[in-house]
Amino acid sequence: MARQVCSLTVNGEPVQALVAPLEPLAHLLRETLDLTGTKIGCGQGECGACTVLLDGLPVMACITPALACQGRRVETIEGLARGGELHPLQRAFVEQGAVQCGFCTPGMILSALPVYDGAGEPDEEALRAAVSGNHCRCTGYVKILEALRRALAERGA
Helix, strand or coil: CCCEEEEEEECCEEEEEEECCCCEHHHHHHHHCCCCCCCCCCCCCCCCCCEEEECCEEEECCCCEHHHHCCCEEECHHHCCECCECCHHHHHHHHCCCCCCCCCHHHHHHHHHHHHHCCCCCCHHHHHHHCCCCCCCCCCCHHHHHHHHHHHHHHHC
């Protein structure tokens, strides 16, 4: 099938790329745009490693067709740091030791970002729900939840 032009915004920058009709967003990000922070684990939308934000909401980039993102905003882990400073969630993950092998970390952070950016103080259930679609084999989630709590506590400070 013929490749088509896909126009979207990635990390605040307009992007145009030729993509195959069913090419996954993860492939466009990793292979075409060289944004390798988006990981591909299962390739079936089950593990959460490929999570990115599409118009502010978490999606699995491995099962989201790139052409479905036409005219939309995509944010990857590379787009979070500003002016050389890590985003508070990124910093909390590092400081709390929530980054073990690091494979799940980008998807985990992006899944938690809407909760971090939301109003009010989310309870433990909301924090667990935010990352429930992301699998981590290394941490047992203890350090991840500690990092989320820390970032939220510092946000309120």
